[in-house]
Amino acid sequence: MAKGLEKHQAKQAQLSALGKDLTRRSGSKCELCEASGVSLRPYPVPPEEDEPRVDTCLFACDLCREQLENPKRIDASHWRCAAQSVWSEVPAVQVVAARVLDRLGKTELWAREALDDVFFEEEVEEWIAKQVL
Ligand SMILES: [Zn+2]
Numbered sequence: 001m002a003k004g005l006e007k008h009q010a011k012q013a014q015l016s017a018l019g020k021d022l023t024r025r026s027g028s029k030c031e032l033c034e035a036s037g038v039s040l041r042p043y044p045v046p047p048e049e050d051e052p053r054v055d056t057c058l059f060a061c062d063l064c065r066e067q068l069e070n071p072k073r074i075d076a077s078h079w080r081c082a083a084q085s086v087w088s089e090v091p092a093v094q095v096v097a098a099r100v101l102d103r104l105g106k107t108e109l110w111a112r113e114a115l116d117d118v119f120f121e122e123e124v125e126e127w128i129a130k131q132v133l
Helices: 003-017 019-026 062-069 078-085 091-104 109-117 122-129
Strands: 040-044 057-061
Touching: 003 019, 003 040, 019 040, 019 057, 040 062, 057 062, 057 091, 062 078, 078 091, 078 109, 091 109, 091 122
Parallel strands: none
Antiparallel strands: 040 057
16 A cells, blocks of 8 residues: 555544544534534644644534635635634634634734734744644
């Protein structure tokens, strides 16, 4: 088997092993838009680590994950939720919500204002800056 494929499969297995912890943390709701009763999967917050951990992943619905993976498709009306989730107690959720607000903030005043209101711990701030969405 190709090395790349093996690595990919190992990572998928590691991610699904996080499902139980993420289900508990999220209360079975999308940690970004709070959708419930939908299929949720772990989303490793970029830059991805070799071994995904609960702390660096969040549990997200298909809609949120698809748009995060294709930032061009980010739909401002869907991401109104980020103005709430940026206040999450979970740093990984704060990081992703802040990156989304930062991107939307170029055109959307509410997103810029939402981001201005939040105070981030220094570590979170550094993590946010590691990647631009
Ligand atoms: Zn969602």
